[in-house]
Every structure is written in structure tokens, then in C-alpha cells.
Amino acid sequence: MSTSARYWREIPQRYRLEAGKCSGCGAIWFPPRLVCKECGKREFEVVNLPDRGKVQTFTVIRVPPSEFCDQAPYALGVIELENGVLLQCQIADCSPDELSVGMPVRIEFRKIKEEGEAGIICYGYKAVPVRE
Amino acid sequence: MxxxxxxxxxxxxxxxxxxxxxxxxxxxxxxxxxxxxxxxxxxxxxxxxxxxxxxxxxxxxxxxxxxxxxxxxxxxxxxxxxxxxxxxxxxxxxxxxxxxxxxxxxxxxxxxxxxxxGGGATFALSTAADQEYEVYNGVTFPGLYAMMARAHMERYGTTRKQLAQVAVKNHENGSKNPHAQFQMKITVDQVINSVMIADPLTILDCSPIxxxxxxxxxxxxxxxxxxSKKPVVKVKSSSAATDSIAIHQRKDITHLQAAEDAAAKAYKLAGVEPSDVDLAEVHDCFTIAEICAIEALGFVEKGKGGSATEAGETAIGGRIPINPSGGLKAKGHPVGATGVAQICEVVTQLRGDAGERQVENARIGLTQNMGGTCASCVVHILEVA
Amino acid sequence: MAGIVGYGAYAPRYRIKVEEIAKVWGTDAESYKRGLRLEEKSVPGLDQDVITMSVEAARNALKRARIDPKKIGAVYIGSESHPYAVKPSGTVVGEAIGATPDVHCADFEFACKAGTEGMFVALGLIEAGKMEYALAIGADTSQGAPSDALEYSTAAGAAAFIFGTKDVIAEVTHTFSYMTDTPDFWRREYMHYPRHAGRFTGAPAYFKHIKGAAKAIMEISGKKPEDFAHVVFHQPNGKFPTTVGKQLGFKPQQLETGLLCPRLGNTYSGSSPMGLTAVLDVAKPGEEILMVSYGSGAGSDAFIYRITEKITEVQGLAPKTTDYLDRNKVYIDYGTYAKLRKKIRMGE
Known part of the structure; x- marks a missing residue:
């Protein structure tokens, strides 16, 4: 089992969706990179991603990794956020038959998993359907 | 060289x-x-x-x-x-x-x-995906390919039945391969109605452990x-390419860019076109993977992988036989061995030693072996020398 | 004057009906429904706990406060179900809302009163001029032992309040606290479920402390029950707050808006704070509100709020508490409830 440092160093991304915006071409990378994949520049400013988007594709995991056994079946999707940035996360509060491509979602702060009964609790982002 | x-x-x-x-x-x-x-x-x-x-x-x-x-x-x-x-x-x-x-x-x-x-194997395989931004959220490899399948179905109208047809064809081929893990034939209905692993992929859409x-x-x-006392098989070209490891960081989730890039180089180095290839062993870790692979390799038009499979174009005897060995689906997928086994099958075919599954007049064969969801891809073109 | 500048609530979408629990234990659902005014309660998903609900409630409060989270000088979370026995909830929430690192964090615990405890301290720091803004949250994913009377009411929810002195929407005009050592409910270390002292939790505990605090704060402020547009009491069930309201001379209508327990359950540290958010959602400028919490062990914190003109600007900036109560709710059976609340012993 890895130490908690590995979880800790991703906190800005997991908790606040901090991304890197390239000062050269304006491309936004999540997670941040050291080199822009589009233009090769190495300077970035920190930006927070929007918390709204829509489902680009999805699946329902029925045979999960062991750490996610109690959560299965759960939905997972590629989410296109309002600024065009894509991320991958679970789609919570949603039954499999409600899912559809293009479905509007909002990002919420959720528990992702626990490292066993005595280990750390890992938090992060999940999408939830916007039903208004 | x-x-x-x-x-x-x-x-x-x-x-x-x-x-x-x-x-x-x-x-x-x-x-x-x-x-x-x-x-x-x-x-x-x-x-x-x-x-x-x-x-x-x-x-x-x-x-x-x-x-x-x-x-x-x-x-x-x-x-x-x-x-x-x-x-x-x-x-x-x-x-x-x-x-x-x-x-x-x-x-x-x-x-x-x-x-x-099973959980241990799932974990080991998942290390080929982005640990922090894919696996952390609970995704599995069937899940990643399922999302690619869903996007392909949405965009190109690829059907559940067409996906199943890949598995049916590869089991048919595998039934003629004495080295294959599975030597039983299956039907489209069996594939569609088998246990759901990651919607829309069922267990029979997945290659085995x-x-x-x-x-x-x-x-x-x-x-x-x-x-050599056997027909000599020349390696006409070898190439490899990479892409973002996480599927959501790619421009088109339905497209295996690394496979296209590796294939383009391999075709150029070998001086051949996709239409010159007599057979190919491609990386069908999931049924959707074969559909995407034959599109990226230029054997069929983008979006037509499903319909070409359904029409029998990829069967032995079809326009471009794909995975005569049974592929990963039927032959099995011991991950590190798969790429070498693809070479073995193409050499067997080019030597004319493939018995019941022999592709007639096979002169040029291609192998396409990919890592993860095609974040890395290796293509080889072989020819009877 | 110091007061609330932003507020927000959060509740999970899962609900279980009293009938469903009663069916499993062979009890009479009607006795809970009529006797204790309980209909259904919220249940957290497997991916929800005090920290996740606190973050969402705090984000809603930030939307209403319209302030830079870096200006928040304190993050206080009151709960009896902090996810860790040792490791603060406040730092996670502070990090998630962007308030770290120049911030003071503390986790409070005082049975169902921990939320208002945080509010009391946050307010004090603002009044002392120690910081510009302070965030206080009451949140719980409380657990009652299977088949215990508490199982029909223990629920999940959170409410967050940002205190400050600029653009205040609800001024805090008076506070009063009333405490004694009264062992009516407790949970020892390493115990999964709390114990309670049955009917002893009534008159000498809940009623004595709520009335003690309410009477004192009305006396020092010179207010009478009819001066308040709304009153919010801690609500372990639907009956206790109704009864104490009547005993103190309030009319049922004054309690109605903030009485969430019948359809939400008892959210413990989130209970009276969530009642207050529901009131703030509809409050009008000039109205006065009395809030009295209760925590076993035992004590009550009382607050009098006076609504300002600013309230109307912020009410619509985040989801209303009733949105969480009424929209998208999903009823679950006891089996699912047992799974979500981890009452099923799993294999390795």
C-alpha cells in the first residue's frame, strides 16, 4: 500500500479541480502539465475548472476493482466541462437507466474510496445529474 | 540497416x-x-x-x-x-x-x-491506465473500452450485434487453433446475453485471463x-507510436490515434498500402478494440468497422481476414505474450502452415499490438521473402 | 453588527420511510408517525460523509456570501460523526473550498449541539475583530443502533454559515448558552452506536435545556414569543420541538418553516442549523428569528437573528434547503439502507 503522500500531492486537483492554463496558446490541462501538449510552452497559470458539464460517454462498472466492491454497480463517464476540458469520474446519484450521452451534470465533492478500515479516506470529484 | x-x-x-x-x-x-x-x-x-x-x-x-x-x-x-x-x-x-x-x-x-x-488481476491490468486520473475513480479496462464502445455506437451507429460478431468470428477462428485457450464456437445471442461486465460490454466481449x-x-x-529449412519470412517494417494514456485526454475517444500513427509509419517503411495486406493479427482485447483497430489500420473506413465485421469482410476467406488465430478473444491474452504470439501466427500463415485456419495465398501479414487503451502501439509488417 | 453573510445546506438524496424500518423490526410504524411525527429520514450514499456534505454546504454558503474563500479565517465543523477519530474534518473542507492555508480549523463535538457550538465561536471571533470571515458548519451522518428507537430518526445533512460584518444578511443580536452535566445520551470510544437513557432524554434533558436557554435569551433581549417570525428548535423528532414550542408560548406556524425533522429525520449537529437555512430561504427583511439548539450531555445555544435588506439578494444564489429535501429523492428499502450504512459484515 502506498503512503498517504501520493494522495496528498493530488489534492489541488481532486478537491478544487485546479488545472494549468498555457500562457502561450491558452490550452487548459487537467491535471496540469509541465509542457503544453499543444504548443510546447512551459508556463502556466493555475485555473479552477467549472463545475458544470455534460456526459460525453459512460459505462456502468459491474465488476469493480476490489477497493470499489461495495459501491458496484456504479456509473463512470467522460465529462465535458463547460470550458471544453474533459475529465473522467464516477457519475453518482444516478441509476443505470437514467444515463445518457449529453446528460447535464454538476461536479460534487465525494468520497472516492477508503484504504481499508484503518487507512486514509480518499476524496475527490464525481459528477451528479442536474435534474432541475 | x-x-x-x-x-x-x-x-x-x-x-x-x-x-x-x-x-x-x-x-x-x-x-x-x-x-x-x-x-x-x-x-x-x-x-x-x-x-x-x-x-x-x-x-x-x-x-x-x-x-x-x-x-x-x-x-x-x-x-x-x-x-x-x-x-x-x-x-x-x-x-x-x-x-x-x-x-x-x-x-x-x-x-x-x-x-x-480476479481482483488482483484487475488491479495489475489497471496499472496500464492512468492511476491518478482514471483508476483512482474506479475504472477498469472493460470500463474504459466500454466508454469507447458507447461513444463509437453513438457517433457511428455501431450496433451491439456488430460488437458481438467480432467475438463470434474470433471464436470460430480459435476453434481451429490448437494453441487457443477457447476452442468452442459461440453465437451472437450468447455474447449479448452473457454476464454484463461494463455496459455495454459483456463477459464474451472481453478477452480472458x-x-x-x-x-x-x-x-x-x-x-x-x-x-532456414522453412519458408523465410522477412520483417518488412517495424514501428511504434504513443498517445495520451488517459482516454479523456485524447481528441477523439473512438479513434486509436497511436495505431494510425504506427501503421502509417509501418506502411511507409514497408512500401505497402493497407489493401496489400493479406491478413492481420490485431489487438482485440475487447470486441470494440478490433473494430477501432481495423479502422485505424486503414482496412475499413472510419466508423465502418462494425458493419464490415457483420458483412464477413474480416473472416477467414473475407476481404481482409483479421485474427485468424482467434485473436486475444479466443486464443487468450497473456498480456506480455500477446504481441509475440501475433508474430508467430503471421509467420505460420505466411509459411502456409496454418492448417484449417490458413488464409489462402497469404504473402503479406500485419500485427498490431497495443498497450492500455492504445496509449502505445506497435505495428509490424511481415512478408514471405 | 456581526452576523451571517452567507448560508447553505446539503442533504443526500436517499430516503427511507418509517414503515420500511418498522417492517423489519416488527414495530408499529404508526406509533412513530403519530407519536413522534416522523415520516422518513435521509440516508447518506456510500460516497457521502460529514466532510463531503460539509464541502457542498460550504460551497453553497460561499455562493451566497460572494466572497473570496481566502478571506475566511476559521473553518469550524461540528459533528458527532467526523469520518476520522483522529484527523480533522475542517482541514479537508478548508482545502476543498480554497480557504487554506491561512485559516484556523477546529472540529467540534457536542452530540447534536456541535453545529451551533461552531457558530457561537465563529461569531465570537468576528465580533472580536480577529478575522474578516469565519465559517461554521453543523453536519452529521448519525447512526442509531438497529431496532433502537433512534434508528427511525438518525439522518444525514449539513448546514454551513459564513459570519462576517460586511453585507450581513442576518445580524446576530443576542446569544445565550445553557449547560449542565446531564447524561441522557452518549457514545463511548470504539463503540459504533450511541446509547441513550430512554425517557430521561425528555423533561430533564431536552426540555429543561431548550427552555432554559430560550427563556433566558428572551429575557435579556426583552423579546416575547410573538416578536419572532420564525423559531427553530433542535428536532430529534417532530414532536419534541412542537411540544417545547407550545410550552414556551409559540404558535405552530412560527415553527413550521424550520421544522424539517418529519421529512428529513434528525441530522444531529445539522438539525437546528438546517432548520435555520430553511427559514433564511424565505425570511424577509426586518424579521426576527429565534434558534435554540440542544446537545445531549447537555446544553443549548440560543441565537436571535434580525434579517437585513441584503437577504433577498442572496436567497436565490444557491439551492434552497427544500430543494434538497424534496427534489430527486429516492426511497430505498432496508437492505439497501443496511448496505449504505455499512451494517452488513463484508468478507475480506
Whole structure:
């Protein structure tokens, strides 16, 4: 089992969706990179991603990794956020038959998993359907 | 660069090989290749293996396997590129012979997957995806390919039945391959109605957990012409490409860009077009993967992989036979061995030794081996010399 | 004057009906429905706990406060179900909302009163001029032992309040606290479920402390029950707050808006704070609100709020508490409830 440092160093991304915006071409990378994949520049400013988007594709995991056994079946999707940035996360509060491509979602702060009964609790982002 | 030939191939029967260890299955396949080639020594060895550390707790395979094969003290290293490890190892062997550094190089691929539980295997395989931004959220490989399948279905109208047809065709081919893990035929209804793993993919859309090894022996083409008693198969070109490891960081989730990039280079180096290829072994770890692969390789138009499969174009006897060996789906998918086994099948086909599954008049064959969701891809084009 | 500048609530979408629990234990659902005015309660998903609900409630409060989270000088979370026995909830929430690192964090625990405890301290720091803004949250995913009377009410939810002195929407005009050592409910270390003292939790505990605090704060402020547009009491069930309201001279209508327990359950540290958010959602400028919490062990914190003109600007900036109560709710059976609340012993 890895130490908690590995979880800790991703906190800005997991908790606040901090991304890197390239000062050269304006491309936004999540997670941040050291080199822009589009233009090769190495300077970035920190930006927070929007918390709204829509489902680009999805699946329902029925045979999960062991750490996610109690959560299965759960939905997972590629989410296109309002600024065009894509991320991958679970789609919570949603039954499999409600899912559809293009479905509007909002990002919420959720528990992702626990490292066993005595280990750390890992938090992060999940999408939830916007039903208004 | 020297021209390079494959003068020996070695396979074993794949499956759940409870009584055999990693070193045993590797040595068996390697000895078959040495015997097939008729060589009396090996100058260097590459071993493709994705995750022996997680599957059997054993790293440092180069030394271990060279020792057990009886070829120590030659140079021997392991090559890792997830499920493309076998193809990547073969490419390293090719480069070493082409460069003139060595004459006789053994390339083996191996994975012993059944010594861990299902959960353990799922975890080991998941290390080929982005640990922090894909796996952290609970995704699995079937899940990643399922999302690619869903996007392909949405965009191109690919149907559930067309996906199933890939598995049906590959099981049909596998039933004619004595080395294949599965030798039973299946139907479209069986695929669609089998246990759901990650919607829309069922268990019969997925390649299995397999113990297996494969090996090939490379040498300069000139040497092969002198010593080989079998039809000589030349490696016309070798190429590899990479892409973002996480599917959501790609421009088009339905497209295997690394496969297209690797194939474009391989076609150019070989001086052939997709239409010149007589058969291909592609990386059908999931049914959708074969559909995407044949599109990226230029065998069918983008978006037409499903309908071409349904129309029988990819069956043995069809316009472009894909995976006559049974593919990963039926032959099995011991991840590190897969890329080398693809070479073995193409060589078998080009030699005309494929028996019931022989593709008629096969002169040029292609292999496409990919890691993860095609974040790495290795393509080789082989030809009867 | 110091007061609330932003507020927000959060509740999970899962609900279980009293009938469903009663069916499993062979009890009479009607006795809970009529006797204790309980209809259904919220249940957290497997991926929800005090920290996740606190973050969402705090984000809603930030939307209403319209302030830079870096200006928040304190993050206080009151709960009896902090996810860790040792490791603060506040730092996670502070990090998630962007308030770290120049911030003071503390986790409070005082049975159902921990939320208002945080509010009391946050307010004090603002009044003392120690910081510009302070965030206080009451949140719980409380657990009652299977078949215990508490199982029909223990629920999940959170409410967050940002205190400050600029653009205040609800001024805090008076506070009063009333505490004694009264062992009516407790949970020892390493115990999964709390214990309670049955009917002893009534008159000498809940009623004595709520009335003690309410009477005192009305006396020092010179207010009478009819001066308040709304009153919010801690609500372990639907009956206790109704009864104490009547005993103190309030009319049922004054309690109605903030009485969430019948359809939400008892969210413990989130209970009276969530009642207050529901009131703030509809409050009008000039109205006065009395809030009295209760925590076993035992004590009550009382607050009097006076609504300002600013309230109308912020009410619509985040989801209303009733949105969480009424929209998208999903009823679950006891089996699912047992799974979500980890009452099923799993294999390795």
C-alpha cells in the first residue's frame, strides 16, 4: 500500500479541480502539465475548472476493482466541462437507466474510496445529474 | 540497416496452466522457437512482460529466464509497454539485428496471470491506465473500452450485434487453433446475453485471463536464407507510436490515434498500402478494440468497422481476414505474450502452415499490438521473402 | 453588527420511510408517525460523509456570501460523526473550498449541539475583530443502533454559515448558552452506536435545556414569543420541538418553516442549523428569528437573528434547503439502507 503522500500531492486537483492554463496558446490541462501538449510552452497559470458539464460517454462498472466492491454497480463517464476540458469520474446519484450521452451534470465533492478500515479516506470529484 | 527475418517461432497451448510456473511456460515456448529455427546459439534475448511483479512477484526476468533457458551469460532484458510489451520486445530484437549488433536474437513474451485472484488481476491490468486520473475513480479496462464502445455506437451507429460478431468470428477462428485457450464456437445471442461486465460490454466481449508464452527468433535475412529449412519470412517494417494514456485526454475517444500513427509509419517503411495486406493479427482485447483497430489500420473506413465485421469482410476467406488465430478473444491474452504470439501466427500463415485456419495465398501479414487503451502501439509488417 | 453573510445546506438524496424500518423490526410504524411525527429520514450514499456534505454546504454558503474563500479565517465543523477519530474534518473542507492555508480549523463535538457550538465561536471571533470571515458548519451522518428507537430518526445533512460584518444578511443580536452535566445520551470510544437513557432524554434533558436557554435569551433581549417570525428548535423528532414550542408560548406556524425533522429525520449537529437555512430561504427583511439548539450531555445555544435588506439578494444564489429535501429523492428499502450504512459484515 502506498503512503498517504501520493494522495496528498493530488489534492489541488481532486478537491478544487485546479488545472494549468498555457500562457502561450491558452490550452487548459487537467491535471496540469509541465509542457503544453499543444504548443510546447512551459508556463502556466493555475485555473479552477467549472463545475458544470455534460456526459460525453459512460459505462456502468459491474465488476469493480476490489477497493470499489461495495459501491458496484456504479456509473463512470467522460465529462465535458463547460470550458471544453474533459475529465473522467464516477457519475453518482444516478441509476443505470437514467444515463445518457449529453446528460447535464454538476461536479460534487465525494468520497472516492477508503484504504481499508484503518487507512486514509480518499476524496475527490464525481459528477451528479442536474435534474432541475 | 540489415534486412531481418524471423526464422523460428514457438508457441505452447494457452489457458489456465495451473501446474506450470512463469519460468516453465517461457522456457517451453522459447525451446519450441529454438527447435523451429534450428539455431545452435542465441546472441541476445528480449522478454516482453507487462507485470510479472504484480502477477507473480517476480521482476528481473531477463536474468531469470536466460538462466533457465540455458543461454546465460548472454544479454537479456525485459521490455514493458503494458499489453504491447510483446510487440515492443519484438521491435527491440528487430532493432538489435538490423543494427548489426547481434545476429541471433530470441524474443519471448510471457504472462502468468492466474496466480492472483480476479481482483488482483484487475488491479495489475489497471496499472496500464492512468492511476491518478482514471483508476483512482474506479475504472477498469472493460470500463474504459466500454466508454469507447458507447461513444463509437453513438457517433457511428455501431450496433451491439456488430460488437458481438467480432467475438463470434474470433471464436470460430480459435476453434481451429490448437494453441487457443477457447476452442468452442459461440453465437451472437450468447455474447449479448452473457454476464454484463461494463455496459455495454459483456463477459464474451472481453478477452480472458490467460497463462501463456510465445517466442520468435530473429536473424539477418541473409543468414536466414542460408540456414532456414522453412519458408523465410522477412520483417518488412517495424514501428511504434504513443498517445495520451488517459482516454479523456485524447481528441477523439473512438479513434486509436497511436495505431494510425504506427501503421502509417509501418506502411511507409514497408512500401505497402493497407489493401496489400493479406491478413492481420490485431489487438482485440475487447470486441470494440478490433473494430477501432481495423479502422485505424486503414482496412475499413472510419466508423465502418462494425458493419464490415457483420458483412464477413474480416473472416477467414473475407476481404481482409483479421485474427485468424482467434485473436486475444479466443486464443487468450497473456498480456506480455500477446504481441509475440501475433508474430508467430503471421509467420505460420505466411509459411502456409496454418492448417484449417490458413488464409489462402497469404504473402503479406500485419500485427498490431497495443498497450492500455492504445496509449502505445506497435505495428509490424511481415512478408514471405 | 456581526452576523451571517452567507448560508447553505446539503442533504443526500436517499430516503427511507418509517414503515420500511418498522417492517423489519416488527414495530408499529404508526406509533412513530403519530407519536413522534416522523415520516422518513435521509440516508447518506456510500460516497457521502460529514466532510463531503460539509464541502457542498460550504460551497453553497460561499455562493451566497460572494466572497473570496481566502478571506475566511476559521473553518469550524461540528459533528458527532467526523469520518476520522483522529484527523480533522475542517482541514479537508478548508482545502476543498480554497480557504487554506491561512485559516484556523477546529472540529467540534457536542452530540447534536456541535453545529451551533461552531457558530457561537465563529461569531465570537468576528465580533472580536480577529478575522474578516469565519465559517461554521453543523453536519452529521448519525447512526442509531438497529431496532433502537433512534434508528427511525438518525439522518444525514449539513448546514454551513459564513459570519462576517460586511453585507450581513442576518445580524446576530443576542446569544445565550445553557449547560449542565446531564447524561441522557452518549457514545463511548470504539463503540459504533450511541446509547441513550430512554425517557430521561425528555423533561430533564431536552426540555429543561431548550427552555432554559430560550427563556433566558428572551429575557435579556426583552423579546416575547410573538416578536419572532420564525423559531427553530433542535428536532430529534417532530414532536419534541412542537411540544417545547407550545410550552414556551409559540404558535405552530412560527415553527413550521424550520421544522424539517418529519421529512428529513434528525441530522444531529445539522438539525437546528438546517432548520435555520430553511427559514433564511424565505425570511424577509426586518424579521426576527429565534434558534435554540440542544446537545445531549447537555446544553443549548440560543441565537436571535434580525434579517437585513441584503437577504433577498442572496436567497436565490444557491439551492434552497427544500430543494434538497424534496427534489430527486429516492426511497430505498432496508437492505439497501443496511448496505449504505455499512451494517452488513463484508468478507475480506
Amino acid at each position: 540489415r534486412d531481418v527475418a524471423v526464422i523460428g517461432i514457438g508457441m505452447i497451448k494457452w489457458g489456465e496452466l495451473w501446474e506450470k510456473s512463469l519460468r516453465t511456460i517461457f522456457v517451453e515456448a522459447a525451446l519450441n522457437a529454438i527447435d523451429d529455427a534450428g539455431v545452435d546459439h542465441i546472441d541476445s534475448m528480449y522478454v516482453g512482460c507487462m507485470s510479472s511483479g504484480l502477477f507473480v512477484g517476480q521482476e528481473h526476468l531477463g536474468a531469470l529466464l536466460a538462466d533457465y533457458l540455458g543461454i546465460a551469460p548472454v544479454s537479456a532484458v525485459r521490455v514493458e509497454s503494458a499489453c504491447a510489451s510483446g510487440g515492443a520486445a519484438f521491435r527491440q530484437g528487430f532493432i538489435e539485428v538490423a543494427s548489426g549488433m547481434s545476429d541471433i536474437v530470441l524474443v519471448g513474451g510471457v504472462e502468468k496471470m492466474t496466480d492472483v485472484s 490467460t497463462d501463456g508464452a510465445a517466442a520468435a527468433i530473429l536473424c539477418p535475412l541473409e543468414v536466414a536464407r542460408k540456414i
